[in-house]
Amino acid sequence: MSDTSLSYVQLETITAKAPPPAPSNRPWTPVRIVGTTWLTLWLLSGLGILWFLLNSNHVALVFGGDGLLPVSITHNAKFLIKYGEKFVSGFIVTLQLVGIAMLLGVLLSVPMTFMRMSKNRILGGIAYGYVYFFRGTPLLAQVFLIYYGAGTFRIPLQSVDMWWFFRDAWNCAVLAFTLNTAAYQVEILRGSIENIAKGQWEAAAALGLPKWLTFWKIILPQALIVSLRPYGNEIILMIKGSAIVAIITIFDLMGETRRAFSRTYDFQAYVWAAIAYLVMVEALRRVWDLIEARLTRHLHR
Amino acid sequence: MITLLKKNKDALMSFSRIALAAFMSLTAATSLQAAEITKLRLATEGAYPPFNFTGSDGALTGFDVEIGNALCAEMKVECEWGTQEWDGMIPGLIAGKYDAIVASMSITEERLERISFSRSYYNTPSTIAVPKNSALTEITPEALNGLLIGAQGGTTHSVVAEEIYVNSEVSLYPTSEEYKLDIENGRLDAVIDDLGVLQSWVDSDAGSCCKIIGSLPIQPELHGQGIGVGVPKGKEELADRFSEAILAIRENGTYKIINDKYFSQDAFGE
Numbered sequence: 238m239s240d241t242s243l244s245y246v247q248l249e250t251i252t253a254k255a256p257p258p259a260p261s262n263r264p265w266t267p268v269r270i271v272g273t274t275w276l277t278l279w280l281l282s283g284l285g286i287l288w289f290l291l292n293s294n295h296v297a298l299v300f301g302g303d304g305l306l307p308v309s310i311t312h313n314a315k316f317l318i319k320y321g322e323k324f325v326s327g328f329i330v331t332l333q334l335v336g337i338a339m340l341l342g343v344l345l346s347v348p349m350t351f352m353r354m355s356k357n358r359i360l361g362g363i364a365y366g367y368v369y370f371f372r373g374t375p376l377l378a379q380v381f382l383i384y385y386g387a388g389t390f391r392i393p394l395q396s397v398d399m400w401w402f403f404r405d406a407w408n409c410a411v412l413a414f415t416l417n418t419a420a421y422q423v424e425i426l427r428g429s430i431e432n433i434a435k436g437q438w439e440a441a442a443a444l445g446l447p448k449w450l451t452f453w454k455i456i457l458p459q460a461l462i463v464s465l466r467p468y469g470n471e472i473i474l475m476i477k478g479s480a481i482v483a484i485i486t487i488f489d490l491m492g493e494t495r496r497a498f499s500r501t502y503d504f505q506a507y508v509w510a511a512i513a514y515l516v517m518v519e520a521l522r523r524v525w526d527l528i529e530a531r532l533t534r535h536l537h538r
Numbered sequence: 539m540i541t542l543l544k545k546n547k548d549a550l551m552s553f554s555r556i557a558l559a560a561f562m563s564l565t566a567a568t569s570l571q572a573a574e575i576t577k578l579r580l581a582t583e584g585a586y587p588p589f590n591f592t593g594s595d596g597a598l599t600g601f602d603v604e605i606g607n608a609l610c611a612e613m614k615v616e617c618e619w620g621t622q623e624w625d626g627m628i629p630g631l632i633a634g635k636y637d638a639i640v641a642s643m644s645i646t647e648e649r650l651e652r653i654s655f656s657r658s659y660y661n662t663p664s665t666i667a668v669p670k671n672s673a674l675t676e677i678t679p680e681a682l683n684g685l686l687i688g689a690q691g692g693t694t695h696s697v698v699a700e701e702i703y704v705n706s707e708v709s710l711y712p713t714s715e716e717y718k719l720d721i722e723n724g725r726l727d728a729v730i731d732d733l734g735v736l737q738s739w740v741d742s743d744a745g746s747c748c749k750i751i752g753s754l755p756i757q758p759e760l761h762g763q764g765i766g767v768g769v770p771k772g773k774e775e776l777a778d779r780f781s782e783a784i785l786a787i788r789e790n791g792t793y794k795i796i797n798d799k800y801f802s803q804d805a806f807g808e
Contacts (some may be wrong), residue, residue, distance in 0.1 A: 287562045385716070388723030404725055406709070483691075484716070486709040495625055496710065499692030502628050 254385065311505060318498040320506070327493030329511055334482065334489060335475045338414035345415060346422035353427055354413040371420035377481045379417055384485040386411040406485045414475065414482075421471050429464035430456060462532050469525040473518050490514070575776075577616045579636040580606050584714040586623035588800050589642040601709060601734070601805075604796045605659055605787075606640040609767070612783040619752025621739045624713070625650055628652055631770055637776075638776065639704040639768035642732070644694040646762035654771055656780035658764025663753040664695045665733040667740060670749050674728065677752040682706045685727035688717035698760045722747045734801055754808075764807055 257300040263269070291297060311317055352364035371379065386395065387403035394400040402408050433456050441451035483492030494510040497503075530537075582602055590600040598619050610617035622630050624641075626672055626679040645655040666677045666687075674681060683705045688695035691710035699708045701751055710727065711717040714735060720726050729736070733753050739745035767780040787793045788806065797805055 385723075386721055388719060388725060391724055406725075483710075484712050486688075486711060488710070492710075496691060499625050500648060500697070502648070503631075 281439045291446065291508060294508050296505050296508050313503060313505065316497070316501060316503055316505060317509075318466060320493070320501075323493045324490070324509060324513065325488040325495060327488060328517075330487065331476065331479050331489040331491075332517070334410060334414060334479050334487070337411055338418055339475060340473055341411070341415040342418035342422050345419040346426055349419060350426040350430070355421055355429070368420045368423050371417050372424070374416050376413070376478050377484070378412040380410065380481065380485060383413045389448060406487055410482050412485050415477065417478075418471060419474055421474075423470070424465040425464050425471065426460070427466075429460040433459050434464050458532075462529075465525065465529055469521065473522060476517055476521075477514065541610070567696075569596075574613055577618070578610065578638060579620060580610075580616050580617050580638050581620050581622045581627065581630060582606070582639070582641040583624050583627070583713075585624075585715060586642055586735065588734060589732075590640075601796065601800045602640050602642055604799070605793070607781040608768055608792045608796060609640075609780060609788045612786050613779055617643040624690070628768070631768060635771075637769065639778070641768075642765050643765060643768050644762040645766045646694060649768070651761075652771070654774050654777050655763075655766035655768055656777045657784055658766050658807065659784045659807065660734075661756065661761075661764030662733040662805050663756050664675040664698045664730055664761070665736045665750055665753040666728050666730050667736045667745075667748045667750045668728045669719070669724070669747055672727070672749075672751075674751055678756065679703050679705060682728060686725070688720055688726040688729040689731065690714050690717065693731070695731050698754065698757070701760055702754070702771075718744070734805060737802075745777050 249417055288342065292312075295316070296310065349364050349367065352360040353368065355361050355364075383403075384406060387409065391400055394403055437455055437459075438451060441455055442448075447457075479489055480491035482489050483495065490510055490513055494506045498506040582598065582600075584590055584592055584598055586600070586602075588600055590602040591597040592599065598621065606617060606619070609678055610712075622636070622641075627641060627643070628649065630636065642660075643649065643655075645658060649655070666682075668674045674685075675781065680701060682703050682786055684707075686707045686709060687699055687703055688709050690697045690713060696708065696710055699706075709717070709720075711720070714731060716732075717726065717729050718739065722731050729748075733750075736745075736750055740748050740750055744806060767777065769777045769780070769782075784793075793806065796802075
């Protein structure tokens with residue numbers, strides 16, 4: 238009896254599906270011609286507006302201009318010769334600021350997440366209050382409060398030998414950005430950990446695995462897949478949010494842009510800034526695609 | 539052939555006649571407009587005491603504002619004021635958001651490429667202030683070597699600081715309010731700005747932390763040709779009317795009355 242059922246199962250084989258039908262050549266009906274023409278006109282006018290905007294702000298491919306090279310990307314080559322270096326240094330400052338703040342944010346957010354999820358009401362309350370404040374107030378206000386606020390507490394800070402830290406604008410910026418991003422990261426991490434089915438914990442417990450090992454080997458790898466995209470979003474928000482840091486004299490990409498603009502009144506400064514931010518975000522997006530492919534390789538067929 | 543030519547000539551004649559008529563009506567319209575200016579919109583920053591700031595009653599006041607009002611009275615036009623952030627001041631003028639800038643703006647080469655100016659209505663030097671307990675007595679680049687100097691970004695004084703104090707670190711702040719906070723807090727070793735700005739600040743309670751140690755000589759290639767009223771390119775006629783009005787209030791004593799309200803010396807310069 239068991240033999241017959243087995244043979245029945247073995248007989249059931251999956252047959253290969255027929256390949257999808259080749260796309261048929263749709264005829265060029267009058268409606269389709271009108272629609273395509275219309276769409277082409279829209280695209281052309283869109284490109285025209287873009288070209289006009291760039292060109293009227295001196296951004297264009299120029300041959301034999303007044304630059305150092307025969308081909309230039311601006312009508313006003315003096316601008317890039319004079320301020321190009323400053324833009325690069327601003328670009329690096331932005332990358333450093335966001336990079337350091339993100340790394341410190343990761344370090345701070347992990348213990349904070351455990352506090353947030355802990356059953357201890359005091360620990361949970363502290364983490365809740367911290368996240369509540371830093372997610373609920375603008376980054377601009379936080380940077381301003383930490384930098385100028387600390388300044389008014391110079392005497393007490395000097396007495397505990399902390400003034401050297403707050404005196405430097407860079408330290409204040411890194412501190413403010415770290416506290417801000419860590420608050421968001423706590424929520425990302427908490428959400429993704431709680432997203433893992435409880436059965437995973439129970440199954441690991443049934444196998445006698447200690448809790449830390451369950452977390453490290455089973456829960457965290459799955460949580461990371463869930464939280465990868467939100468982390469990417471958070472970095473992108475930080476990159477763009479960092480543009481406010483010039484109010485405390487840190488000249489990042491946006492600060493250098495504004496300085497160059499205030500000297501020349503040439504709008505191409507903002508065009509270059511926009512392109513530089515796009516490059517950063519695009520590079521990050523591609524790296525994130527690679528990381529996701531790597532983390533989810535067991536899910537691909 | 540000849541008829542064709544003649545026809546063309548006729549057409550050309552009638553075209554030039556139309557063009558002439560159109561041109562004449564256009565010039566008539568513009569000269570009418572120039573004569574009929576009754577209202578001007580003036581822009582200032584509103585964060586640069588004592589030149590332009592919001593007073594305790596919430597109204598815009600200061601040296602620039604009073605001079606601007608005196609000029610409008612002299613020109614017999616009605617003026618209304620608006621505030622505009624410093625970095626957007628010139629783009630806003632070009633975009634036509636207001637008719638003129640009266641905001642302590644120096645007449646520099648870079649700005650002259652974008653807008654036009656009246657003659658200067660004051661000209662005061664870049665000045666350095668330090669905390670009262672500072673050991674600094676001189677303002678030479680050697681004396682300030684390696685020190686941290688605060689300035690408002692986008693101003694001629696910040697350019698002066700970066701060009702002259704090359705071995706000092708220059709921190710740029712969005713408005714004068716922030717560098718004042720930071721020198722009080724002890725983050726800055728010195729600040730650089732206009733003499734009038736720093737003088738009125740150290741004389742007030744708010745500036746009790748600090749003292750002035752000296753002014754730099756005026757350098758036309760950095761400072762420009764003094765402070766003027768900015769107007770859009772193509773409105774030189776308006777700039778000329780402001781220039782005439784400046785000389786007129788200088789002549790009739792109105793300037794001196796306003797000057798003495800704010801400064802102990804004459805700010806007019808050359």
